[in-house]
Amino acid sequence: MFCKVMAGGIHGITSFLAQVEVDSTQAMPGFDMVGLLGSEVREAKERVRVALKNSGFQLPPRRITVNISPADIRKEGSAYDLPIAIGILVSVEKLTEEVLRNTLFIGELGLNGEVKPVKGILPMMLMAKEQGIKRCILPKDNSMEGAVVEGIKVIGVSSLIETLGYLMEGEENADKMIAPTRIDRLSLFIQEEEKKIPDFADIRGQEMVKRAAVIAAAGFHHLLITGTPGAGKTMIAKRIPSILPPLSMEESLEVSKIYSVSGLLKEGCPFITKRPFLHPHHTISRQALAGGGRIPRPGILSLSHRGILFLDELPEFGRENIEVLRQPLEDKEVQIARNYGSITYPADIMLVAAMNPCPCGFYPNRERCTCTESQIQKYRGRISGPIYDRIDICVEAKAVELEQLQRKEEGKSSRELKEQVMRARRVQEKRYLGSPYFFNADLENKDIAKYCSLGKEEEKFMESMFYSLNLSARAYHRTLKVARTIADVEESEEIKREHLSEAVCYRGFEV
Template sequence: RTLCQISVPMPEKIEEERKYPMDFGDIRGQEAAKRCMQICAAGHHHLLVIGPPGSGKTMMAERLPYILPEMTFEEQMMVTKIHSAAGRLKPGSGLMTCRPFRRPHHSVSDKTLVGGGATPTPGEISLAHGGILFLDEFAEFSRSAVESLRQPLESGEVFVHRVRGDFCFPARPLVVAAMNPCPCGYYPDRKRCRCTSGQIQKYMAKISGPVMERLDLCVYIRRVDYRHMTDERSGMDSRRMQEKIERACQIQKERFSGRNIRYNSGMEGKMLEEYCGLDEETQLFLGKVYEKFHLSARTYQKILKVARTISDLEGSSEIRMEHVAEAVGYRLPDETYGGSLWG
């Protein structure tokens, strides 16, 4: 069975007006992280945010759904079907028009996270389809739960095999994971952190290389200093961020017209060659990065996809050196971890 076989009652009216109850402008400082969130939303790139407690990781994740493009009618139908199959819709409910935001606790089991059970039902990753799956305290999730994400992140679907039949649930949310940089949470601030190098490496190693590779972006944020906390200027706010995201999404819509993808993150094979061409100087730069840091083919492709999204946000038809350099900065390990974050 697939969810396409489940019927959904048609609503009398679909709400058209979008609401913005939370704004990125409320967050002081963290402009680099806001920029990363903008790229994440524009190209549907999975994101890992690393930072100490109170630095704004959760606040930014909660604001992300409101700068995403509006759901298409097809997306509304699929999201509604998923929640109906999970028994989460009230009788007579119409289409879900707001993108879902799911935030499972780190104690969640792998079956609850990806779906399953004696009578298979959609898990959190499917309930977040078309919206955000926020995995707070990512390193505290069980190893089995984290590893269960590998296949859905790659294919966008969850397959459950039972004696009574095979089940397939859509699973294409935008995954945003957040974690502390060490067990106590305050590394590299040695005035507060007393964790040893071994403890830090062990903590970071809780997330395996294959899972890390499936995340497109990584940004490290620090505590907001007093100067930024008292600065009356808000920096990037949700309205300005969304304006650029909408333009980038329109570019992608025209680029992939007639194809079965909507975002740059979905490009594969020849599409990368067609839409991610680089000039000689940029190719030379990326080649040096590839060899120096022993990047995998998957990581190389993700850098190209993110660079394409950055160029779309800037309104550039070509991927330039600065776009690739910025994309590389979101993939390579922070120097404070000794190069251990990414394989």
């Protein structure tokens, strides 16, 4: 008998509907699988046969053929085990074909018949919803993740026998046997809020860097912090997540999809509710940064999507690694090309980088710094102009003096600063309604004039400032974008003179 089981395949961070077709005929006994299968899927043959046997089903002596369509897309991963097993049982008439209707099967099998978790549940569920699938049977460990997508009945199973028991019961009894998994998405967000993250109140002084951090977070501008060793660059960077605007539901799903295909969603945390903050060590490889591998996987850049990628000691990452950032910072996505097709991973990140002002770290203190001008230039030159170009805000952190540390007063707390960020966020939301932009930093040059228009007087001021400070043309747009965010933080409709001159202060050194 012939039957078709629905399964989900993963390509990049999207999923496609795969049909597992199983046929059994009276012929020379055998078991064959076709359909452009990756090695994990080919190995499913053995897993399924033994799992069936150990669950109490002896395969009848028939010729069984399995095809997974569409046959021109390469199938990877272990999520096909369960649909194949179910397909075989239906084709040898242990189960009725009725059970397959409107149902998606996902799961890996162990030899003893247990159902193990797989990667990429979230994209598969989103695909299932699009396809109008009503019910999904998936590994119990993945059931929370699956339940994130509303409108589909999610059944978490832990073994093949349990699955069969469930399928053989009538609809009502079955739900009593295994209750469909449900989660409350909102409560997860609220739980997240309460988790303790480092607070800006711990930092004394450093007003300038804090201010820059607020502006960067408000407009999602890339930020570069320079400073002597021990100035607290890392400390500050680690506190930026505490002032970022929260993830919206759509953003959260986008991020969760990436984590889902990477298998990084933890149990009890079925989807990502706060902006990612990743800080890889500088020995990272290019593939790990951008994504890659024979079977492409998202890199750190994509895992920081809608969040912060913090690169401490930026020049130490090496020119090659840093250059990798160029295209993703511009296009907000990473494209990985392989001979069987290219995959696009989103990578809309806020880059926060920290570096020393010179190789020894103490410039401009000539008592301690003996670096020559050319050494300093060389050190800064490890980061190319195009990268500096994309970083809107540069700021310097200075080692705090003892006296300042001893002062009792606390710095501004994250709560206060976040309030400022949220204010600016709301203004931007309103302004960019119906446009492709989310944040001021996203603005493309052609639209800058539209959204960052200056009054006559301000325009004159900007011109004279550029002339007298000898600024480059490329600094012009950056300054405008940053000034727009400063105005938003200050709740000013127009960009004023003081916003412009503050923005110029953040331009840092020009290479």
